[in-house]
Amino acid sequence: MLGISGFAHVSFTVSDLERSEAWYTEVLGLVNVREMRRDGYTKVILEDPGSGIAVSLTHHGDKNSGDSFSEFRTGLDHVSFAVPSVAELERWRERLDKFGVPRTEILPTRTGAVLIFRDPDNLQLEFYAAEGSVDEEGRPTAKWIHAFPPVTD
Template sequence: MAFPGLQHVAITVSDLKRSTDWYTRLFGAEPVLDEDEEGGEFHHTVYALDGGMLFGLHTHMGREAKDGFDARRTGLDHVGFALPDSASLEAWGKRLDELGIKHGGVKKAHYGSGISFADPDGIALEFFIAPGT
């Protein structure tokens, strides 16, 4: 039996409005869902990305841990967004510049190339292409 691909990613944010505004600009789209979870444990704002993938922002009704994101802590290291080729990687670098989002420029490695950046909570994000694309 084949192992399934990812269907969604959800991250916890410290300020839902700030993060919703930031991701709306980044994605160039409004959320498709913005509601409290039925059990009242969290609120989620969800974006539909290409390929059927969902990306969610969560707030836990004031019960979030107050420490900031750290990729070295056990848990999430970063979220990578797949791009088809180097031209699209360059285009997204320019788009990040237009949005005023700081990034590290294109980094090339034998396993692929990417542009790393962070959201308002410092959560590490990356645009990535496979080698040879």
């Protein structure tokens, strides 16, 4: 049977590679593990030292439009990073505040809790803790159901 066991990486097109690399390394604590320069683009691969999750940042040279991200255009809506607990969400909230990153409060959902924020290109990111997931009747569930407001500046 065919299957998917996880994801290899997520790749974001950015308007300013240096600015974005600095933000992802300083704010999220990712580390640069590889840089690539090819005809027409430059890319850095960043990795979370604890989980091994990789985030690729790509600048497409003169083909880059420079537009800010919008989840209202066809394509990516947001990326959500799993964290182990609501207590960890609280620590991330403190870290985002330390760096002046706009964010929501920690929002309860039927499947846990979420903290929503934006990167320098306005890409919506989330930290998500699946602690305390319940269905519409309040029963424990593994089903993923939630609705919450967007982050705005």
